[in-house]
Amino acid sequence: MSLLVTHARLITIPTGSTDAGYIEDGWMLVEDGRIAAIGSGTPSVTADETLDVAGKFVAPGFVSSHSHLFTSGLRGLGVADTLYGWCDSMLGTTAHMTPEQLYWSTLHGSLDFLSNGVTTAYNFTDPLQAWESMVDGKRTGTASIRPLEYHYRQADGTLDSGIRFVDASGMDATVGSDDEIFARLQAEVEHTRAMDPAFALGSSIMGQVQWSPRANSAELEAEAMRRFGITNQAHFLESPEAVEHQQSKFAMYRDAGALELGLMFGHFIQTTPEIIAEAAARGASMSWQPSSNGRLASGVALVPEMLQLGMKVGVGLDDQACTDVSDPWQNMRMGIYLQRSRTKDPLSMMPELMLRLHTLGGADIMGVADRVGSLEVGKFADFVVVDPRSPDVGPLWHPVRSYVLAMNPRNLEAVYVGGQLVNRGGASTNPLAEEASAKLHELPAAIIPLRGHPH
Structure with a gap:
């Protein structure tokens, strides 16, 4: 299965550099959960699925x-x-x-x-x-x-x-x-x-x-x-x-x-x-x-x-x-x-x-930088899609600096691990998410009789 991410404000964080690796109109090809290619402008490749992010940030998880x-x-x-x-x-x-x-x-x-x-x-x-x-x-x-x-x-x-x-x-x-x-x-x-x-x-x-x-x-x-x-x-x-x-x-x-x-x-x-x-x-x-x-x-x-x-x-x-x-x-x-x-x-x-x-x-x-931490060919395709217009932060005079200083989880549109969507708009795709929430809310009733209310 392959995924082509297009029209991204791409932040790659390249190894061996102090630069953020910013590409204004970037694309990224994901094959079998890993990054296969990265480029700018019109993609030179095709994929099973295309994700057009329309100018949103795409950055490493x-x-x-x-x-x-x-x-x-x-x-x-x-x-x-x-x-x-x-x-x-x-x-x-x-x-x-x-x-x-x-x-x-x-x-x-x-x-x-x-x-x-x-x-x-x-x-x-x-x-x-x-x-x-x-x-x-x-x-x-x-x-x-x-x-x-x-x-x-x-x-x-x-x-x-x-x-x-x-x-x-x-x-x-x-x-x-x-x-x-x-x-x-x-x-x-x-x-x-x-x-x-x-x-x-x-x-x-x-x-x-x-x-x-x-x-x-x-x-x-x-x-x-x-x-x-x-x-x-x-x-x-x-x-x-x-x-x-x-x-x-x-x-x-x-x-x-x-x-x-x-x-x-x-x-x-x-x-x-x-x-x-x-x-x-x-x-x-x-x-x-x-x-x-x-x-x-x-x-x-x-x-x-x-x-x-x-x-x-x-x-x-x-x-x-x-x-x-x-x-x-x-x-x-x-x-x-x-x-x-x-x-x-x-x-x-x-x-x-x-x-x-x-x-x-x-x-x-x-000790895992060979697999994660940046968007580079060969690494796992773990990335976030972040929308600087929802909520709108205005012009991106310095895009990477705005990404760090002006974004927050409200701007986080989607999270991908290995090219697979795991969360969209705060909603998990994991089938155990609802049960995990229910189990967590049972804790006070179970614990307080054993130790009292923690301060």
């Missing part, structure tokens, strides 16, 4: 390089708290959820991302070990482990949504022997690797060194990266609490050799110049969540400085429980505004760069 899709039913919680208090509210709720409830919540969260133009996500699953409240930035690590089904059903929900994803599991390194810990992780990785590789793009570790009381937890994670050939993204230096304790954990990852293995730091806010320089020099990358960092009063990551040192940066939406609306345009604008407010320099974060970080940049740090 957004990539969220840091997401927790199981949180879709937990918006508006922990509003008066920073990270750890918010976690008590949000993860204190999921601690009472069953694997099936997590399946539907993850499915709903994934469909929510797709409805807002996010076609690929790095997805942290809720770990098998239940959440424990932090005391002085530390956990006891004594909570019990839930069955593997708890992870499997979250991965299943992500797959069934039709979003592309990298699946991340916590090692929960304080429960069981090392052999038992590796066996749990191996089972989780094998479950994901048995899925359709066109959608399950890879497996990863949810790095937990930041709050783990285990002294050699970084060594364990690095060994797992080598043993199973997987990546690792660690929530690190996020919260303004217990900063010196957090910073002391950097040496653990460094000494374990994890930086050279391509460790991703999620958030990476409470840094020092020395930490940034060493992380960049040793090959680590970071995922930046501007809207989440603002919502949780975490601070502003020094992204321009990191980029200047050659560190790779991607952008994530984090989750529905701490951004509330999964809006990548809001996320981009928040990032631009925060950096410019901090530096007093508009050149510190330009729209073209911000768009690249939320598409190809995210795919790059996730």
